Amino acid sequence: xxxxxxxxxxxxxxxxxxxxxxQVQELQQRIIHLEEEVDDTHNxxxxxxxxxxxxxxLLLAIADEHGIDGEQILADAAIDDPEGTDAEESTQTEGNxxxxxxxxxPAQPSE
Numbered sequence: 001x002x003x004x005x006x007x008x009x010x011x012x013x014x015x016x017x018x019x020x021x022x023q024v025q026e027l028q029q030r031i032i033h034l035e036e037e038v039d040d041t042h043n044x045x046x047x048x049x050x051x052x053x054x055x056x057x058l059l060l061a062i063a064d065e066h067g068i069d070g071e072q073i074l075a076d077a078a079i080d081d082p083e084g085t086d087a088e089e090s091t092q093t094e095g096n097x098x099x100x101x102x103x104x105x106p107a108q109p110s111e
Contacts, residue, residue: 063070 060070
């Protein structure tokens with residue numbers, strides 16, 4: 001009886017080891033796939049960043065041709081904020097400027 005029970009335990013252990021090996025192989029393939037996706041995403045972001053830099057240079061050159069201070073416009077609009085929160089605040093503040101001037105109440109900053 002002892003040998004039969006031992007053989008069953010060894011077979012069960014072998015089956016578990018094979019299942020774990022398959023899972024490890026699947027995880028390895030998923031990791032490789034994720035690494036490829038991260039590389040692709042990095043390349044895309046790099047290209048987009050380059051395009052945005054080119055577009056900014058072009059817009060500043062066009063503004064300069066027309067006698068407009070593009071850097072001042074960007075500073076006023078706070079376009080440099082990556083989250084866009086400053087641009088929204090700037091727009092809200094400009095819209096409320098006339099109201100604030102009449103009431104002498106400073107604009108409340110948004111959170």
